[in-house]
Amino acid sequence: MDNIIEIKNATYSYTDEGISHIALNNISLSIKKGSFTVILGHNGSGKSTLAKLLNGLNTPSSGDIIVDGMNTRDEEKELEIKRKVGLVFQNPDNQLIASIVEEDVAFGPENLGLEPQKIRECVDEALKSVGMYEFRKSTPHKLSGGQKQRIAIAGIIAMSPDVLVLDEPTAMLDPKGRAEIISTLHFLNKEKNITVVLITHYMEEAENADRVIVMNDGEIINDGKPEDIFQNVKQLKEVGLDVPQTTELLYALKQIGFKVNTKALSIEDTAKEIAKALKL
Amino acid sequence: MLKDITIGQYYEGKSLLHRADPRMKIIWLIALIVLIFLAQNMYALSFAAISVIISLIISRVPLKMYLKNMKTILPILLFTAIINLFYGEGEVLFSIWKISITDGGVYRSVFMALRILLFILISSVLTYTTTPNDLTDAIESLLSPLKFIGLKTAVHTLAMMMTITLRFIPTLIEEAEKIMNAQKARGADLESGGLTKRVKALIPILVPLLISAVRRSYELAAAMECRCYNGGEGKTRMKKMRLSLIDLFLSLACIIIGAGIITLNILF
Numbered sequence: 001m002d003n004i005i006e007i008k009n010a011t012y013s014y015t016d017e018g019i020s021h022i023a024l025n026n027i028s029l030s031i032k033k034g035s036f037t038v039i040l041g042h043n044g045s046g047k048s049t050l051a052k053l054l055n056g057l058n059t060p061s062s063g064d065i066i067v068d069g070m071n072t073r074d075e076e077k078e079l080e081i082k083r084k085v086g087l088v089f090q091n092p093d094n095q096l097i098a099s100i101v102e103e104d105v106a107f108g109p110e111n112l113g114l115e116p117q118k119i120r121e122c123v124d125e126a127l128k129s130v131g132m133y134e135f136r137k138s139t140p141h142k143l144s145g146g147q148k149q150r151i152a153i154a155g156i157i158a159m160s161p162d163v164l165v166l167d168e169p170t171a172m173l174d175p176k177g178r179a180e181i182i183s184t185l186h187f188l189n190k191e192k193n194i195t196v197v198l199i200t201h202y203m204e205e206a207e208n209a210d211r212v213i214v215m216n217d218g219e220i221i222n223d224g225k226p227e228d229i230f231q232n233v234k235q236l237k238e239v240g241l242d243v244p245q246t247t248e249l250l251y252a253l254k255q256i257g258f259k260v261n262t263k264a265l266s267i268e269d270t271a272k273e274i275a276k277a278l279k280l
Numbered sequence: 281m282l283k284d285i286t287i288g289q290y291y292e293g294k295s296l297l298h299r300a301d302p303r304m305k306i307i308w309l310i311a312l313i314v315l316i317f318l319a320q321n322m323y324a325l326s327f328a329a330i331s332v333i334i335s336l337i338i339s340r341v342p343l344k345m346y347l348k349n350m351k352t353i354l355p356i357l358l359f360t361a362i363i364n365l366f367y368g369e370g371e372v373l374f375s376i377w378k379i380s381i382t383d384g385g386v387y388r389s390v391f392m393a394l395r396i397l398l399f400i401l402i403s404s405v406l407t408y409t410t411t412p413n414d415l416t417d418a419i420e421s422l423l424s425p426l427k428f429i430g431l432k433t434a435v436h437t438l439a440m441m442m443t444i445t446l447r448f449i450p451t452l453i454e455e456a457e458k459i460m461n462a463q464k465a466r467g468a469d470l471e472s473g474g475l476t477k478r479v480k481a482l483i484p485i486l487v488p489l490l491i492s493a494v495r496r497s498y499e500l501a502a503a504m505e506c507r508c509y510n511g512g513e514g515k516t517r518m519k520k521m522r523l524s525l526i527d528l529f530l531s532l533a534c535i536i537i538g539a540g541i542i543t544l545n546i547l548f
Contacts, residue, residue, distance in 0.1 A: 057502060079508050087506040094499035097507075099447045100290075103413045106518040108507040119518040137292060141450040155507060 003030040004163055004195050005054060005085070010063035012049050023049040025218040026063070031163070031197060036189045038206040038226075039199045041215035042240035047199045050215070051167040054197065055085035068162065083112065086156030088166040092140075092148035101143075101151055102127065102136040108159040126158035127151075129192060130184050146177025150184055157188065163195040164188065170202060178202070203230070203244050207265050214239065227263040246270040253277065290411045295340040296526055297409040302418035304527045308534050309406050315541050316398050322387075324544035325394060331537045332398050332405075341408045349404045350397075357393055364389040412446040414519070421521060436512035444500070448493075455492060459485050 012024040023046045031037055041047040052058040053065050056072035067085055070077040089095055098104040102123055109119040127133040130150040140148050149169055156164060166185070170178040182205055189196045198205065206212045212229040214222040216239040222229055230236070230247045237243070243251070250262040250270060258277045264270045297305070312331075319325040336346060350357075368385025375381065407415075420439035427435060460470060463484050470481050 052502075055506060057505060079510065082506060082508050087503075089499060089503055091499060093451050094496045095503040097447060097500075097504065098443060099412045103411070103518070107504075107509070110515050110517060111508040111510065113514040113516050116516065116518055116520050119516065123518065139290070139450075140447075141454070152503075159508065 002033050004033040004068055005029075005031040005197075006066040007050075007053070008064045008066065010053060010060040010065060012046075012053060012058065013061045023218055024053070024060070027218075027220060028063075029213070029220065029223075031195060032210075033162070034189075034193055034195055035210045036186070036196045036208070037198070037211045037213065038209040039197065039213045039215060040201065040203065040206060040229075040241060041199075042201060044217075045215040045239070046218035047215050048167050049218075051087060051165050051197075051199050054163070054165050055087050056081045057087065079112075083159050084161055085163045085165060086159060086161035088149075088152050088156055088164065088169050090168045090171050092145060092152045092172075095152040095155070096140045096148065099139050099141075101132065101138055101140060104140065104151060105136075105154045105158050108155055112159060122158045122160065123154075126154040129157060129188060130154045144177060145173045146180040149173060149177065149181055153181075153184065153188075157192075157194070161194065163197065165197045165199070167199050168201070169198070170200065170205065178205070201241065203236075203242055207244065214241070227265060230265065231262060250274075291341045291345055291408040293340050293409065295338055295409065296530070297335065297339045297405065299524070299526055300409075300530055301521055301523050301527050302410050302414040303421055303521060304523065304531065305406055305410055306415075306418050306422060308530065309402060311534055311538065312402050313399060315538050316395060316402070318545065319395075319541050320545045321548045322391065323548050324541045325391065325398075327540050327544055328398060328537070329394065331533075331540075332402050335405050336401060339405050339409050341405075345408060346401060346404055349400065353396075353400055357396055360396055361389045361393040364392045413443060414521075416442040416446070417517065417519070417521065433511065436515075440512065448496070451496075452489065452493060456485060456489055459488050 007027055007029040010024055010027045011022065013020055013022045015021070025046075027050070039047050039050065049058070053060055053072070054067070056065070056067075056078060059065075059073050065072040067081050070081055072081055096104050097107050105123045105126055106119050109122045114122070123136075124133065127136055130153050132147060132150050132154060135143065135147065135151075140151060143151070153164070153166075153169075164185070170181050173181065185196050185198060186208060188194045198209070200206070206226050206229075209226055212222075212224065212226045213220055214229060214236070221239065222232060222235065230243055233243050233247065233251045242248075244265060246265060246267060246269075247262060250260045250264060250273060253260050253274070254262055260273045260277045264273045312328075316325070316328050319328050336343070365381055365385045365388075366379060368382045368388045370382045370384035372380045372382050373386070410418075416439045419442065420435055423435045423438070426432075464470065468481060468484060470478070470485075472478075473481070
């Protein structure tokens with residue numbers, strides 16, 4: 001698989017009231033086409049800053065971000081990069097522009113200057129792929145948080161991006177809305193072949209990812225498959241993250257001498273592991 | 281109370297008026313408002329009233345919706361009616377101290393109140409049958425001749441501002457209610473005291489509301505940029521506005537109403 005995004009020694013710093021802060025410290029990373037990557041980190045770990053660098057909304061203080069061969073510093077490629085790498089934010093209320101769902105989803109394609117007929121197709125397809133087609137005529141403020149966020153995702157999908165970057169899209173949602181968003185993202189990744197970069201601080205959202213990257217203080221401190229990352233319970237706790245409850249349970253059991261495999265993530269696998277250890 | 285505001289509240293439907301071209305609807309609305317103003321006597325105004333009632337019926341929006349709108353403007357209506365009651369000449373019906381109410385005053389009062397009622401009703405026909413976005417698109421299109429005098433970006437900016445305003449009205453109302461509740465929970469007294477006290481009590485609500493609106497605007501701007509917005513250059517539209525037979529038919533209706541009102545003005 002090719003790399004769709006390459007981050008080369010990116011550093012991002014800003015000055016606030018005369019004091020300079022380093023939000024990202026010399027990060028190098030590449031994202032494979034078609035992959036589902038989760039970036040985990042606590043508040044202030046630099047993960048949101050990273051999201052804004054990926055589509056050129058901000059440019060790094062030093063280093064480069066290369067999207068499909070284009071440098072985000074290249075102003076001529078600005079729109080092309082923004083179309084290829086769609087960014088979804090935390091608060092759905094602040095991302096929707098129009099008062100009618102389908103008109104909001106059409107905003108992106110309209111800006112790209114597509115033909116009306118083509119816009120219609122993009123909008124319908126995007127709404128269907130997030131499961132909101134039947135709500136196309138309703139108004140966003142009457143929908144739930146999860147539904148609004150799915151519309152925000154549809155607004156990006158309608159521009160047919162290659163990569164979907166989401167900056168804590170579930171932080172303001174209830175558990176039901178969160179589950180809706182995560183399953184939508186897996187659907188888009190598998191069925192529409194869209195590369196997903198999900199930034200979050202909820203561990204359980206990383207369970208089915210291809211790859212998990214853990215960030216702390218502007219640096220990458222761990223990078224690997226979810227089951228391997230979660231083994232490092234001590235490190236995760238140190239950077240203020242919670243391990244999934246299942247892993248924590250198995251980890252505790254192992255520490256008091258039970259022979260369990262702490263790599264089990266789902267509730268069923270965990271139950272099986274415990275049953276095995278108890279020789280049931 | 282805040283929830284009763286119905287600015288830009290579209291009522292989904294498929295009536296003739298829903299399908300009509302929004303640009304034409306705006307033009308008719310302006311024409312009808314002028315015509316209602318031109319109606320000089322009760323006959324002409326009743327004719328206008330009948331036309332307005334017919335348009336309410338063909339809009340197929342439940343009467344309940346219109347009545348809801350009436351509730352908020354009732355004080356203005358009553359105020360106009362009462363004020364006009366004292367300005368009239370003719371036979372004195374009864375008098376208290378130096379104020380006397382004449383039959384002319386009663387006539388005038390009913391006439392003025394009816395006129396305002398018709399304005400509100402006909403305007404809500406437009407807002408109920410047209411999505412806010414269609415409205416702003418229509419205004420953008422109607423103002424497009426301004427492009428030729430060098431106001432190209434101004435027209436687009438105005439339309440964008442209106443779209444965003446309409447979109448954020450319900451959001452900000454919700455937010456204002458949340459802040460009010462939060463302040464009440466901290467013991468703020470918003471409902472008693474004189475006018476100055478109540479205006480002062482609003483400050484702790486307006487300041488956080490303003491700060492949050494500014495924050496929202498930063499995020500919105502970033503989100504718009506992420507969706508390839510670059511000031512409307514090369515922008516296309518999903519929905520093309522097109523004139524149809526409905527528009528011709530409704531234009532004819534408009535002309536008939538105009539002719540009727542003017543004739544009745546001259547006859548009586």
